[in-house]
Amino acid sequence: IQRANLDGNLTRIAMAKMLSYYAINVLWKTPNTAKWTPKFNDVASKQNADYDNAVTLSYQLWIMWQWISNFRPNDLVTRAEFATALSRMLYSTSDGYDKYYSTHINILRQKWIISNTTPSMIEHRWYVMLMLMRSAM
DSSP states (O other), X not given: OXXXXXXXXXXXXHHHHHHHHHHHHTSOOOOXXXXXOOOOTTOOXXXXXXXXXXXXXXXXXXXXXXXXXXXXXXXXXXXXXXXXHHHHHHXXXXXXXXXXXXXXXXXXXXXXXXXXXXXXXXXXXXXXXXXXXHHTO
C-alpha cells in the first residue's frame, strides 16, 4: 500500500494505467490491438513500458486522448479530466455544452460515484480508487 502512494497526486500516465486495467479486468473491455497507435511527442517508449504500456492501452481502449500529439504523461489530473474519462468509459456520456466536463461530473454525482464536484481539484490516487470501487458496485 505504501508503494502505491495512495495519498499522492495522480499523473495522466498513472491514470491511463489505472483506467486501462479497470476497463480490462472489471468492465471486460478488450483493447483493439489492430488499431494504429500514435507515437506521442512527449512519451518515450521506456516510459510507456515502465507503466505497462498504459499509454498504448488507453488509446486502444478508446479511454484517453484521441487526436492529440502530446499526451502530457507527467501532468497532474484534475477532477474534470478524471470524471470525463470515467464517465465516457462507463456510460458513453457526451461532453457538456457549457463545459466539456459538466455532463460527466453530473452523471457521476447522480450515480453516487463522486461527491466532490470541484472540477479544478487535483486527483489523488486514493480518491480514484474509491470512485472506481463505487462505480463497480
